[in-house]
Amino acid sequence: MKSDKGESNKAFELIRLLKSFSIPEVLDIEEHYDEQFKALKKLYECVRNCSVYLSLIVLNALSSYMLNCTGEMYWKEFADYFCFFFKKRNSEILRGDDLIIVFKTFLTNSMCNKRFLTVKLRRIDKARELIGKLSKNLDRYIKDQEFLLLDLIKYVGGRRDSKTLVFAVKMFNYGVRICTRERIVLPFTISIPLDNRILKISYLLGVRRDVINFWNRVSKEIGIPPLHVDSLLWIAYRYARESEKSEHMKFDKLIQFLSRLMKNVRNIY
Numbered sequence: 001m002k003s004d005k006g007e008s009n010k011a012f013e014l015i016r017l018l019k020s021f022s023i024p025e026v027l028d029i030e031e032h033y034d035e036q037f038k039a040l041k042k043l044y045e046c047v048r049n050c051s052v053y054l055s056l057i058v059l060n061a062l063s064s065y066m067l068n069c070t071g072e073m074y075w076k077e078f079a080d081y082f083c084f085f086f087k088k089r090n091s092e093i094l095r096g097d098d099l100i101i102v103f104k105t106f107l108t109n110s111m112c113n114k115r116f117l118t119v120k121l122r123r124i125d126k127a128r129e130l131i132g133k134l135s136k137n138l139d140r141y142i143k144d145q146e147f148l149l150l151d152l153i154k155y156v157g158g159r160r161d162s163k164t165l166v167f168a169v170k171m172f173n174y175g176v177r178i179c180t181r182e183r184i185v186l187p188f189t190i191s192i193p194l195d196n197r198i199l200k201i202s203y204l205l206g207v208r209r210d211v212i213n214f215w216n217r218v219s220k221e222i223g224i225p226p227l228h229v230d231s232l233l234w235i236a237y238r239y240a241r242e243s244e245k246s247e248h249m250k251f252d253k254l255i256q257f258l259s260r261l262m263k264n265v266r267n268i269y
Contacts, residue, residue, distance in 0.1 A: 010261065011205045011218075017254050018222045018232065026224055027183055029251055030174070030231045033239075035072035037174050039079040046083035050179040051135045052094055056082060057175040058134065058148075059103045061168035062127055062156060063120045069112035071195075072238070077112050095135065100128050123156060130155040142176050145169055146187050161191040161212050170227045185228070188219060192226040197237045204261045233258075 021029075030037050040057065047053040060078050067074050085102070094102055104124055107113060113120070130151055134141055141148045152158070152165045159165075170193070173186050192198060192215040202211045219226040232254065239246060240258035 011207070011214075014205065014257060015218055015221060017250075017257055018218065018224065018229065020250050020253075021222075021224065021232065023185055023224060023228065024183075025248075025250065026228045026232055027177075027185075029235065029246075029248060030228070031177075033235050033246055033248075033251070034174075034231060036075040036171070037178075039072075039075040040171070040174050041178050043079040043082055044175070044178045046079075046086045051138050052099065053179055054138070054141075054172060054175045055099055055131045055134055056103060057171050058152075058168050059100075059124055059127060059131065061171040062123055062152075062164055063107055063113060064167065064171075065164050065195075066115040067112050068114055070238075074110075074112040077110060078106070081106050081110075096132055097128070099131060100124060126156050127152075141172070142180065142184070145173055145176075145184070146189055148172055149190055161194075163193040163195060166190050166227065167193040167195070170230065173227070186225045188225045190225070190227055191216060192219075192230045195234075197234050198230065201233055201237060201258065201261075 043056075044053055047056070056078075060075070064071065064074060069077070085106075104121055107120060107124065108117065133151065134148075141151075146169075149160065149165060149169050152168060153160065153162075156165065169190055170186065173184065176182070176184055191212050194202075194211060198215070199211070202208075202214065207214045215226055215229060219229050222229070224232075232251075236251065236254045236258050239255045240262060243259070245252050245255065
């Protein structure tokens with residue numbers, strides 16, 4: 001491996017690249033290049049009820065770990081399933097326990113989410129009270145998305161930086177932007193979710209300890225909230241891995257940086 005100085009230079013170069021993005025540009029990239037955002041956009045066309053739609057997103061995000069497909073494939077499966085479901089039911093509105101039952105049926109039959117099914121179903125049961133509260137206080141959760149994180153901790157359990165909890169807030173934000181058509185930016189106080197892609201990028205940068213604190217510091221330095229930094233890196237990593245380009249010049253520079261980073265490690269081993 002390279003020296004600590006070399007590893008610091010990698011992080012410095014990444015920070016320089018990330019500093020070039022404005023928040024509106026990051027939101028554009030999320031909306032045009034994240035397949036999960038596209039899946040949620042398709043789903044809203046089928047549901048057309050903000051409360052039901054956002055409740056389903058939260059339930060799915062809480063179950064979105066240890067998948068046996070990519071995240072992109074899983075969220076497409078989720079959107080396709082519920083589009084078919086609501087078209088068959090003529091967009092009938094589901095509430096309370098009915099929503100939980102229907103979601104658990106999806107989860108039980110998912111092709112992409114077969115691992116730890118019993119644990120995930122128990123987690124959905126824990127979220128039952130939160131889902132009921134969400135439908136009655138939707139405006140509060142939309143305006144204060146950190147409040148959603150606090151209630152996720154309260155009802156589901158976990159730390160403030162728990163990967164699935166902060167990811168649920170990120171996906172909720174996607175859904176809010178789709179169903180309200182308002183570009184609401186996430187707060188700086190919610191940490192990046194440490195999934196496999198972010199952990200791999202961190203490792204390639206030479207970051208071994210205090211990974212969440214590292215990304216929190218990066219976020220403050222570049223002026224982009226951690227969950228939006230997550231989007232840039234998560235999507236760019238997929239493009240780099242698949243040797244693809246976007247139609248966005250700045251984003252392509254980030255993709256190229258990650259491609260070089262990944263290639264250098266392969267050459268070392």
